[in-house]
Amino acid sequence: MDVDLRQLRCLVAIVDEGTFTDAALALGVSQAAVSRTLASLERALGVRLLRRTSRSVTPTAAGVRVVTHARRVLAEADELVREATAGQHVLRIGYAWSALGRHTPAFQRRWAAAHPGTELHLVRVNSATAGLAEGSCDLAVLRRPLEDRRFDSAIVGLERRLCAMAADDPLARRRSLRLADLSGHTLLIDRRTGTTTPELWPPDSRPATEETYDVDDWLTAISTGRRMGMSAEATASQYRRPGVVYRPVRDAEPVAVRLAWWRDDPHPAAQHVIELLTALYREA
C-alpha cells in the first residue's frame, strides 16, 4: 500500500476545487474514481485527510499538512519532467582545466547562429573525462588521449605549450623558452587532468614535480614565484592573473585538443561540434 502521485494529484484537486465532483471534472475522471482514490490515500497514510459533508469538503489538520507537502512533491515531479524534456535542447560540453581558450567566444557565437534551438553550456568538471563518465556533460574537451574504450575522441586542433611563471621571474624577460630552461625548477602539475608530464623531458633533465588538483592553487603557487607551471595555450587566455605570465616553450611538442564522446550513443551534435572546432583552430 504505497503512496503514489496519482493519489496526491487527486487530493490537491479536491482541496482546490472544493468538492469531489468538481475535482473529478478537473481530473477528467468519474466522481467514483476520485472518492476511491482519496479513500485509498487515507488508508495508506492511516489518517483522515478530509472532512466530508454533503455540502462541501474541508481538510482536517492532518489534511492541511499533507496537502501542503503534496503540492511540493507534485511541483518537484513536474519540474523533473520539464527539466528532462527541456534538457533535450541543451548541449553540455565539459572541460577540465580550460575550455577552448581564445576560440571560446567565436565558438559560442557560431554555435548559436547555426543551432538557435539548442543552448550551449560549457561546464567545468575536474575529472579525467571532464564529466563525460560522470554524466554531467554530453561532450568533453580533453587534452590527452583517452585509453578508456567506452569513449571515442577526435583531434580538433593543436595548441602550443606555454610555461607559466611569476612576472618577476628572470625567465619572464625572455620571449620564449626551451624545455631545458625548466630543468632546475619545480613544476606544479595535475596528473589526473593536466597535459604536462615529466615524460616531455629527456630522462636525464626532468624537472622536479609536485602535484596539484586545482587551478587556483596552481596559479597562486606560481604567482608567488614558488613553482613553475606548464600548460596549453587555452589556459593562458582563460586564466589570466596579475603576477603570472605565460611564455611559449619552443621545443615542446604541441598539445592535441580532442573532443570526446561515448562510443556507443554519440551525441547527435558531435559531428557538427567537431567540424566547427576544427575550422576555428585552423583559422587562427
Place this chain on the structure above:
Amino acid sequence: MDVDLRQLRCLVAIVDEGTFTDAALALGVSQAAVSRTLASLERALGVRLLRRTSRSVTPTAAGVRVVTHARRVLAEADELVREATAGQHVLRIGYAWSALGRHTPAFQRRWAAAHPGTELHLVRVNSATAGLAEGSCDLAVLRRPLEDRRFDSAIVGLERRLCAMAADDPLARRRSLRLADLSGHTLLIDRRTGTTTPELWPPDSRPATEETYDVDDWLTAISTGRRMGMSAEATASQYRRPGVVYRPVRDAEPVAVRLAWWRDDPHPAAQHVIELLTALYREA
C-alpha cells in the same frame, strides 16, 4: 503516459545497484519488470536515461539530472508519509490572542504526564476560530461563542475582564475600575478575535472604539497612553510589557473560556482536554 513514483524508485534503484538485475532484487520484483518499468519512464520523458551494456549500466547526461531530481522527489514523498503518520501523535491547540494565561504551564505539565505519547503544541492563529476552520489545529481555545454550526464548544472556565492602560495613566493608581470609568476614552479592540465589544456598556455610555488586528499594535498603542484596552485575564499574564498595567473591571461580566472542535469528528482527546482545563480553572 504520466510519470509516477514507482518509475522513479525503479530508476534510482538501478543507478544505485548498478544493474537491472540487482535493482530487481532490491525492489523485490523480477528483472523483466524493472526493464519494462524503466522503458516506460524513458518513453514518458522522451529521453534515454541509461546507457546499457551487457556489463554494467551508466546514466546518460539526462539520466544524471533526472536521477538527482528523482531522489529529491522521493525524499519529499517519504517525508510526506512520515509526517502524516507521525502527526498522529501531536495535538495542536490553537488560540487567537492568548492561550490559557497562568494555567498554561500547569496544563502542559499535566498533559505530558497523562499522555506521554502525544506531543502538545499551542499555536497562535489570528482568525475567528483560532485556526480550527483553517485546519491548522485540532482544538481551539476561544473566548466568545461560536455561531458557526460546524463547530461545537464547551466552557472550561471563567476569567475576569481587565483593563489595559499606560502605567502613568491616572486610572492606573486605582486597584480596580468600573466600566463607567472608560466611557470617555477610546478603546482599541479586535472585532475578529477579541472578547471586548461596545455592547458591554449601556448604550448611552459606550466608549469610542478603534480597530486593531495585532497584539503588538495593541500593546504599543496602549503603552504610549494613546488608547485603552480591555481583555481577559490570560492576556495580562501572557503579554506583560513594561509601561502597560492591567486592572480588573469589577462590574464587567466575566469572559467564558471555551474549548472548540469540529462538531463531526471531534478530536479523540477533546474530552480529556476539557476535563483537564475545567479542573485547572476551578482550582485557582
Place this chain on the structure above:
DNA sequence: TCGGATCTATACGCTGAAGTCATGGATGTG
C-alpha cells in the same frame, strides 16, 4: 415538512497496466 437537488460512498463488471516466466540476443571471459 416534504420532495428535489446535490454530494459522497459503494457494488459490479470490465479493461489495461504491471507482474512473472521463459527465452533470445549481445557481450565480455576463461
Place this chain on the structure above:
DNA sequence: CACATCCATGACTTCAGCGTATAGATCCGA
C-alpha cells in the same frame, strides 16, 4: 569457443483502477 552475465521481449496472468448505476446523507426551497 563454450560459458556466464546481463538486458529486451513475447506470452500469459492477475488485480488495480475506471465507469456506470445506485444507495445514503444532507441541504434548500416551496
